[in-house]
Amino acid sequence: MTFRSKFILVVLSAAIALYAIIGGWFATRAQQGNDPGAQLRIFESVLYHIQNDYVDEPDMSKVRAGALRGLAYGLDPYSTYLTAEQVQRYRAGDDKEKVGIGVELSQVASWLYVIAPVKGGPAEQAGVRSGDIIEYIDGRATRDISLYEAQQLLKGAPGTEVKLRVLRAGSSPLQLTVKRSPVRVLVAEARLETGKIGIIKVNSLSEGEAADIRARLEDLVKQGARKLVLDLRGVAGGSLTEAVRVANYFIGDGTLAQTVGRNNRTLKTFQADPQLKLFDGPAVVLIDRWTAGAAEVIASAFIERKRGDVVGEKSFGAGAEQELFTLRGGDGLLLTTVKWASSSGKPFLGAGVQPTVEVKRPELAEAIDPDDLTGNDTDEVVRPQDGNRPQNAPETGPARPQPEDMQLKRALEILRAKPEGSARPTA
Known part of the structure; x- marks a missing residue:
C-alpha cells in the first residue's frame, strides 16, 4: 500500500x-x-x-x-451528505432564481413520496396526487439519490418543464410533464353550514397564512357561527410559528407545542397568549394521512389540551429542522438537530398524530399508504397492474360524482350533538 x-x-x-x-x-x-x-x-x-x-x-x-x-x-429522510459544490450553492442560495413545481415530498422506504401537491400549483394541475411515488425525474432514478437532491432536480428556471414517471396504486406508471412556475398558495376557504357551524378549509400554513385564517374565522363569527370545523387535510409543510398562532385562536392558555433536541430534550416551548384567543365554541379538526408538519402542531394541541375532537386518519409525521455542518474537505452534512413536538413533547417525525375519532375515506382505499412501503420492487402498492409501459396523464373527461365526505360528515355530527359553549371532546 x-x-x-x-x-x-x-x-x-x-x-x-x-x-x-x-x-x-x-x-x-x-x-x-x-x-x-x-x-x-x-x-x-x-x-x-x-x-x-x-x-x-x-x-x-x-x-x-x-x-x-x-x-x-x-x-431520516431530511438528513443528507452534501458535496463541496452543493455546500457552496446551499450557502449562497443560488437556487433563489429557480422555481419548483409546488409539491411537499418525503422519502419512505427509499421511495420519493408525495405527501401533498400545493392546491392549484403546477404539480396538481399536471395530475400529481397525494400518495404518488415519483420514480424518475427527467430520467434520473430517485431511489439512487437523496431527498435533497430530488428537490434540487425539480427546481429550474420558470417556464421550463420537468418530466416525471409516477407510480400510483392500481395504475400503470404515468408519464407526467410539469411546467415549473412560482407557486401561489390559495387562501383559506370558509363557509357557513346549517346549525351555525362554520367550516374553514386551510390550504397552507406558510408565512402570513395565520392572518388570513384569522380573517376567515372572524368573518364566520360575524355571520353567526357558534361551532367550527378546521379542515387541515392535505396540509403539509408550513411554519411552526404560524401553526402555533392558529392553535392560539382556539386555545388561550398553556403550552401549545415544543421543539426538542437530542434525547428528547426540550429546546423551546410555545405558550398560548390569552389575548389571541378568538373562538370559545365547540370545534373539531380534520386530518388525514397527508396532514404533516405545521398542521400536526394544531391537531396535537387540540388533543392534548382537550380542546376538541380530531377526526380522520393518522397524519403523515413530519416537522424537523436541519443544521449544516461543514467538513474539512469543504463538503458537508445537513443534519436534523431539531424536531417539532406536541405540548407534552411527543415528536411528530415518523409518528404522526392519531385522531381521537378515526374515520377512513373509502375513496382512498387503494391509495398508497406509506406504512405499507418496504422499499422492495415487489411491493404490491407500487407494482403496476397493467404492465410497465408508461401512460400519459388521464385526459380530462366528464366530472365524476364526488363521493360523500365521511370525515366531514362525522365532524358535523359531533358538533351538532354539542350545546353551544361546550368544547369538551367526545368519548
Whole structure:
C-alpha cells in the first residue's frame, strides 16, 4: 500500500469515526449494535478489504462520499451528505432564481413520496396526487439519490418543464410533464353550514397564512357561527410559528407545542397568549394521512389540551429542522438537530398524530399508504397492474360524482350533538 493510500485511509477512517459517533446520538450507548467503537471496527474492516482486495484500484474519494451518504441515509429522510459544490450553492442560495413545481415530498422506504401537491400549483394541475411515488425525474432514478437532491432536480428556471414517471396504486406508471412556475398558495376557504357551524378549509400554513385564517374565522363569527370545523387535510409543510398562532385562536392558555433536541430534550416551548384567543365554541379538526408538519402542531394541541375532537386518519409525521455542518474537505452534512413536538413533547417525525375519532375515506382505499412501503420492487402498492409501459396523464373527461365526505360528515355530527359553549371532546 502506498503512503498516499495509507494517508487517505487514515483520513477516511477518522471521518467515518466522527460520523459513526454522530449516528450514535440517536440511540442509547447500552445497545451493542450502536456502540461507536464496534461500528468503527466494521467500517475499518470494509475499508481494508476495499483497499487490498477490490479487483481495481478504488477511487477513495468516491468511496468516502458513498460512505457518508450511507451514514446520513440511515438517519431520516431530511438528513443528507452534501458535496463541496452543493455546500457552496446551499450557502449562497443560488437556487433563489429557480422555481419548483409546488409539491411537499418525503422519502419512505427509499421511495420519493408525495405527501401533498400545493392546491392549484403546477404539480396538481399536471395530475400529481397525494400518495404518488415519483420514480424518475427527467430520467434520473430517485431511489439512487437523496431527498435533497430530488428537490434540487425539480427546481429550474420558470417556464421550463420537468418530466416525471409516477407510480400510483392500481395504475400503470404515468408519464407526467410539469411546467415549473412560482407557486401561489390559495387562501383559506370558509363557509357557513346549517346549525351555525362554520367550516374553514386551510390550504397552507406558510408565512402570513395565520392572518388570513384569522380573517376567515372572524368573518364566520360575524355571520353567526357558534361551532367550527378546521379542515387541515392535505396540509403539509408550513411554519411552526404560524401553526402555533392558529392553535392560539382556539386555545388561550398553556403550552401549545415544543421543539426538542437530542434525547428528547426540550429546546423551546410555545405558550398560548390569552389575548389571541378568538373562538370559545365547540370545534373539531380534520386530518388525514397527508396532514404533516405545521398542521400536526394544531391537531396535537387540540388533543392534548382537550380542546376538541380530531377526526380522520393518522397524519403523515413530519416537522424537523436541519443544521449544516461543514467538513474539512469543504463538503458537508445537513443534519436534523431539531424536531417539532406536541405540548407534552411527543415528536411528530415518523409518528404522526392519531385522531381521537378515526374515520377512513373509502375513496382512498387503494391509495398508497406509506406504512405499507418496504422499499422492495415487489411491493404490491407500487407494482403496476397493467404492465410497465408508461401512460400519459388521464385526459380530462366528464366530472365524476364526488363521493360523500365521511370525515366531514362525522365532524358535523359531533358538533351538532354539542350545546353551544361546550368544547369538551367526545368519548
